[in-house]
Amino acid sequence: MLYLGLGYLGAGLGAGLCLLAASFGIARLASAALEGTARQPEAAGALRTSMIIPAALIEGLGFFALVICLLIALNLGLPKAG
């Protein structure tokens, strides 16, 4: 019973950590884009376009870790071998 609880704990903590990391990365990206727009408002369109692509890529990375956590959480109830 303990190992089951620890497994769920690990999955939950992992999901939270990967969310933390992904949001930190995208927040840095968004703050850089906003700062650039504030300094030079006519570059807003170009900055917005080149902000969208790294945002989706970083989000994709966050989803990799999330899919691992989901796989852990959904497969913990496997029947014992033997």
Add this chain to the structure above:
Amino acid sequence: MDFKEILEHHILDHHFGPHFLGLSKHLLMMWIAAGALILLFKVLFKSEGALARKTKVVFEMLVLFIRDDVVVPAMGEAGKKYLHYFLSLFFFILFCNLLGLIPGASTPTGNIAVTATLALCTFSLIHIAGIREHGVGHYIHSIVPSGLPGWLVPIMFPIELIGFLTKTFALSIRLFMNMIAGHIVILAFLGLIFIFGAMNPWLGLATSPVSVILSLFIYFLELAIVVPLQAFIFTFLTALFVGAAVRPEH
């Protein structure tokens, strides 16, 4: 035999040896998306009615955006040969993603098999386009970036090969998880109503407006941002990888 028998025993559970090739909901949704695309691009755009003119404006904007801002910058002028594939890819993924937002329908791209197939199409297009442009020997030579010292090439070559597999895997997982995550969040918000309702019916009733408004918010976020963005990202990364194979930077 009648229609019910044909449907149940030949279409819905069609087996090809040990593999299950029956008609599933995702397959039906993909046919609907493909049918909508054919209807839109072949039929509606050849007519001159008022509705056709209005939808033509919107879709011309999208087509020109794909051609001028995605394919040609990534692949050069040679990219116009592959434009039909990229346009089909973008609009197919867009329509498949949008179908998931209709209640009662399901997302075809929320199936890992569908996104893995699309990513494998990208993978084969990279190699086919590279071999078509440069020939087999020169293409294999151009997998490794040029200008490396000689002892580094045997290390870089397996790394680049693994890089192809990683890029394919990443493409499929990114699209799949973006679609699934949106639906899971909506399901979680709506499930809160039932969780609270099991404790106390009045509590469940009180949770429903909050829950419905939250899931509507996620719904609009997904409709306006996630769906077009994921279709665009898939097409853009495909164009980038095929462009890198077609004209390796010297």
